[in-house]
Amino acid sequence: MTYFELFQLPYGFAVDLGALTITYRDLQKAVHPDNFANASSHEQLMAVQKTAEINDALATLKHPLRRAEYMLHLMGVDIRAEQQTLQDPAFLMAQMELREALDDARHADDPDAALATLTSQTQSDIDQYFNDLTPILDAQDQANAENAADFIRKLKFLYKFLDEIERLEDELFSD
Amino acid sequence: MAYSEKVIDHYENPRNVGSFDKNDPSVATGMVGAPACGDVMKLQLKISDEGVIEDAKFKTYGCGSAIASSSLVTEWVKGKTIDEAQTIKNTAIAEELALPPVKIHCSILAEDAIKAAIEDYKSKQ
Numbered sequence: 001m002t003y004f005e006l007f008q009l010p011y012g013f014a015v016d017l018g019a020l021t022i023t024y025r026d027l028q029k030a031v032h033p034d035n036f037a038n039a040s041s042h043e044q045l046m047a048v049q050k051t052a053e054i055n056d057a058l059a060t061l062k063h064p065l066r067r068a069e070y071m072l073h074l075m076g077v078d079i080r081a082e083q084q085t086l087q088d089p090a091f092l093m094a095q096m097e098l099r100e101a102l103d104d105a106r107h108a109d110d111p112d113a114a115l116a117t118l119t120s121q122t123q124s125d126i127d128q129y130f131n132d133l134t135p136i137l138d139a140q141d142q143a144n145a146e147n148a149a150d151f152i153r154k155l156k157f158l159y160k161f162l163d164e165i166e167r168l169e170d171e172l173f174s175d
Numbered sequence: 176m177a178y179s180e181k182v183i184d185h186y187e188n189p190r191n192v193g194s195f196d197k198n199d200p201s202v203a204t205g206m207v208g209a210p211a212c213g214d215v216m217k218l219q220l221k222i223s224d225e226g227v228i229e230d231a232k233f234k235t236y237g238c239g240s241a242i243a244s245s246s247l248v249t250e251w252v253k254g255k256t257i258d259e260a261q262t263i264k265n266t267a268i269a270e271e272l273a274l275p276p277v278k279i280h281c282s283i284l285a286e287d288a289i290k291a292a293i294e295d296y297k298s299k300q
Contacts, residue, residue, distance in 0.1 A: 083280045085207045085287040089295075092206040095215045099236040153210035160213025 002074060003057035013071065013134045015061055027054045064130065065159055068152050071137040077145050079152065086153050095157050098122070102164060111172055119165055126158050178239050179273035185243035190250050193232040195219045200299055205292030209284050214241045218288035220252060220260075222296055228252045228260055233288075240278040244268050244285035257293050 004011045007023045031047045031054065039047070060066045069080055086092065098118065105114035133151040136144045178186070195202040197219070205218045214237025221230040231249035235242050247268060252260045268274075268282035 079210070083209075083211065083283055085280075085284055086210055087207055087287065087291055089204075089206045089291075092208050092215055092217075095208065096206070096217060096234065096236065099215065156210045157208060157213045157215070163213075 003061055003070065006054070006057050007061060009061070011138075013064075013067065013130075013137050015067065017062065020058065020061055024054065024058050065152070065155055068130075068133060068137060068148075068155070072145070072148055072152060075137070075140050075142065075145050075148075077149055079149050086157075088154075091154060091157075095161070098161055099164070102161075102168060106168060106172070115165055115169055115172075119162065122158055122161055122165070126155060126162075129155050129158070178243075181247075181272050182239055182243040182274070185246040185272070186239040189233075189242055189246040191230075191232050191246065192234065194234060195221055195230075195232055203292040203296030203299070205288040205290070205295060207284055207287045207291050209237070209241075209280050211280055212237065212241075214238065214281070214284060216241060216245050216284050216288050218245060218248065218285075218292050220257075220289075220292050220296065222257060226257050228255050228257065237284075238278070238281065240272065240274055240281040241284060243272050244274075244281045245288065247271060248285045248289060252289060257296065260289055261293055263289055 002011070006027070007020060009015060009019065009023075028051070031050045033044070033047065036044045036047045060070045072078075073080065098121075101114075101118060105111050105118060108114040129151045133148055133155075135141070136148040136151075141148075194217070197204045199221075201222055201224075203220045203222055205220075206216070207218075208215045214235065216235045216237065217233060219232045220228050223229050231252050233245040233249050235245045248263065251263060263286060265279070265282040265286040268285050269279055272282070274282055
């Protein structure tokens with residue numbers, strides 16, 4: 001059973017987050033330990049395992065990048081534990097420049113504005129990659145599976161960069 | 176997670192941080208990234224006409240282990256020929272820095288950075 005089937009959602013990148021949350025509550029209720037107080041230890045164990053699966057499924061379907069990685073995995077390409085390096089000089093140079101710009105933002109006259117610019121720029125890059133990625137995943141287009149893997153690898157750098165922006169924001173504006 | 180003393184030493188006193196002019200024909204630039212953690216590494220080698228690495232610089236955005244791995248290889252490659260540098264293995268880097276299994280990819284990144292730089296050098300010749 002795929003996570004989509006578990007949550008009774010149609011297979012596709014666009015996920016109704018409201019429906020996801022409602023189904024999550026129903027699923028959790030069904031396997032709640034209270035319902036298994038008088039059950040056999042085997043049934044209790046099954047319920048615990050089901051709970052873990054439901055939680056994994058929710059976390060995976062909720063986050064766009066994890067959902068994309070999972071959909072690629074359903075296409076037979078698993079990059080979730082790979083240690084392979086990315087060697088795309090132009091992309092990596094741009095990533096390095098973004099990180100240098102983040103260093104500069106720390107000392108900018110208006111760090112808040114500098115960080116906002118970097119965030120919106122990165123977000124629009126992320127949207128662009130998802131625009132290219134979504135049709136491949138939705139159609140389970142095997143001929144483009146490697147391209148999809150490449151988009152997802154690059155998205156990981158962009159999401160990591162958003163985390164770094166957030167960390168600097170917390171550091172600069174926490175008081 | 177506890178870092179080894181050698182990682183902390185390289186992290187606190189990184190060797191050879193910086194850049195060379197990438198348009199200089201004697202400069203080789205290797206850019207690599209690790210999707211698993213989003214680390215980005217740039218390794219630059221200054222190579223003599225005889226194919227000996229005279230100087231090396233790096234810039235790495237990543238965790239302590241990634242910074243230590245790149246700092247270490249800048250020390251190791253200096254004075255080596257490109258053929259010798261090509262043989263540096265990630266396992267040797269990981270062993271020297273006592274990297275735990277979850278940080279092995281940082282040493283792979285450093286090994287691949289050397290290879291990418293040498294590739295760049297050869298393409299410039």
